[in-house]
Amino acid sequence: MTKVLMKGNEAIGAAAIQAGCKYFFGYPITPQSELPEYMSRELPKVGGVFLQAESEVAAINMVYGAAGAGARVMTSSSSPGMALKQEGISYIAGAELPCLLVNIMRGGPGLGSIQPSQTDYFQATRGGGNGDYRMVVFAPANVQELVDLIIEGFDLADQYRNPVMVLGDGMIGQMMEPVEFKTPTKRDLPEKDWATVGTGDKRKPNIINSLYIAAEDLEAHNIRLQAKYKKMQETECRVESYNIEDADVVIAAYGTTSRIAKTAIAKLEKEGYKVGLIRPITLWPYPFDEFKKINPNCKGILTVEMNNGQMIDDVKIAVEGKFPVSFYGRSGGMVPTPDAIIEHVKKIYGGDK
């Protein structure tokens, strides 16, 4: 298939439709509104339904209903809207329903701004809603990867009966890049024999539920969920790394920030610095093991984020105190420059070479 030039937000919609998603429930919010707009145009053409809900709260609950009824379904939003969806996400995780969630992040807290940001790392990876739940969180760094992960995300959701989140920043959503829509590897997905589609007078009623009033029942449910999350940790973790066995300094960055880090690393290499990169593609499960491969004589890890330091917590867990971990970030919609990253790397080196 040939490559087409597409804006990130629209590419998400095209990828979702290619993945067989027929239902989209959403609410307008910048910088992701091109996605619901695209779905309102394109879903009716494939016999699907786009519905603009009265709120993000309603949208995620429509997703709950549709997912419980066996559909391939998604919603999208941006940071403050994603905050509103957390109640529904917790119920979806508790009731074990598959769906795809897209968060095109903007600056916060509160109404914040509409500029790109990575402020929802905690919200996405720590479970923004109540209760002990987890979900796979993809952090694509370009539009092609975004498309690939959207398509795969639906399969993962079905495979584990769990929500999957694609976490992009405003830049990924707004930028145009050439993309190719590849057919994903076929997975053996389980039948949705649990879905509420009417008994047809052929079986006992199916019930979609996250309520377990007896303590021992809820604990047993939680143990089952944790076993599922453990399996996800073992099999779904993804990471890209560069030159970490030989690096004096390793940068940890994801999404848009990782691209800026790559530019900085290329410049630093020309000046003779040895700088590696760990780019988590899944923010949960986090690629902790990758950090074990780092050159034991590495001088330090620099975490670069478009926020005030969130992923740095996972980096510290990953290095287990073996290396000093420092942070450079911009927030509020400000984007780190390669030169600023270079300056911070040189600081770890102890100044210019």
Place this chain on the structure above:
Amino acid sequence: MTIVFEKTKGLTDVQTHYCPGCTHGIVHRLVGEVLVELGVLDKAIGVAPVGCSVFAYNYFNCDMQQAAHGRAPAVATGIKRVHPDNFVFTYQGDGDLASIGTAEIVHAAHRGEKISTIFINNAIYGMTGGQMAPTTLIGQKATTAPLGRTEEHSGRPIKVSEMLATIHGAAFVERVAVNNPANIRKAKKAIKECFQIQLEGKGFGIVEVLSTCPTNWGLTAPEAMKWLEENMMPYYPLGNYRRPEEVE
């Protein structure tokens, strides 16, 4: 021997958790009977959100989804849009529908969502132990209105049927009570008409059922029926507020 009455197949054969004298049991039976009589039990999908009826998934003998507090109309919307040929209903209380879920019920009606809602109005939060609801009457005591509700502090109780009847997409709106056999028969007739509206694709339908909560009202079951008649029925007039002929 001729069987003159038997338990509806619309309900499962389990004991409910409802308090003695609570009218949920009557309404459950009516809904179950109507599902069977209309021949839609096998394609029915019900949604019961948080509140006393949260365990309704154990009682209705059809596919069920448990929903977050107030969100049943949104969940039902998701289901109905995926399966337009199935019969989809919500079963909600007044704390749920008239307080935390006002946006969801208003907009389901506003879209003319082809779902049916059973709305239990007992003027109190039952499940959480008798707190004030938007439907609690002036002067009525509740655990969060220990001296009784005042208009100055909490406003007048909200009249859901009257409000929803102003919305074009609400094709059927009726308020009934289950305080005596005659009214129970009327309630069943209203539920049936409401469900038929959905089957005919005419839009959103709701039946508000004035119900009792002897436990949290602090009354015996007969006293509670009397209280409903003397206090709720004058403020919440029974009757049809909208049916399809009135929908332009």
